[in-house]
Amino acid sequence: DQQVKQNSPSLSVQEGRISILNCDYTNSMFDYFLWYKKYPAEGPTFLISISSIKDKNEDGRFTVFLNKSAKHLSLHIVPSQPGDSAVYFCAAVLGNTGKLIFGQGTTLQVKP
């Protein structure tokens, strides 16, 4: 069973506009959430995270929102740049195990 789901396999946006990537989870025991970014032929790299006690975390152009009641989080990129084109993975930490559970990934394409 997929505990972390990214239902949109791909997203295409125009440079300068906002990119919104979505993620849903099923396990209420998750207490920490992260977004990783992956370029082709490279491993994923950490982008931004949020604790379950918060509903928003911002780092430059990147903001993550958490809605615990809906078990939903999203990553906003504003403004989007062509260099942001990559696969974005949502991930969650299972508190009592420390295990990092990933979603399927969303491929973002930012067009110049």
Add this chain to the structure above:
Amino acid sequence: DAGVIQSPRHEVTEMGQEVTLRCKPISGHDYLFWYRQTMMRGLELLIYFNNNVPIDDSGMPEDRFSAKMPNASFSTLKIQPSEPRDSAVYFCASSFRQAPDGYTFGSGTRLTVV
């Protein structure tokens, strides 16, 4: 530090053959993880080690898969016998104290079983 080093980068093998993937974690990291990336399931955790000891192997698909970490600087993931459905990208990652924002991934091994 050169980061997490995986070898080979690409592996093409015939069904039924044994495949061994290798990983050198970052020096000083005490956790090592093996993940598999597929289109359908994204990044799946296969197994992870703490101080060279396997902690959780519940993600290992079946008995054909095995992993070892003989010392702090080396780990292997072995598939014997390999099957076409094992084709995927396999990633190794390491971290200090299992800090989720501190995972460093290798570049992966793309495995193709024909």
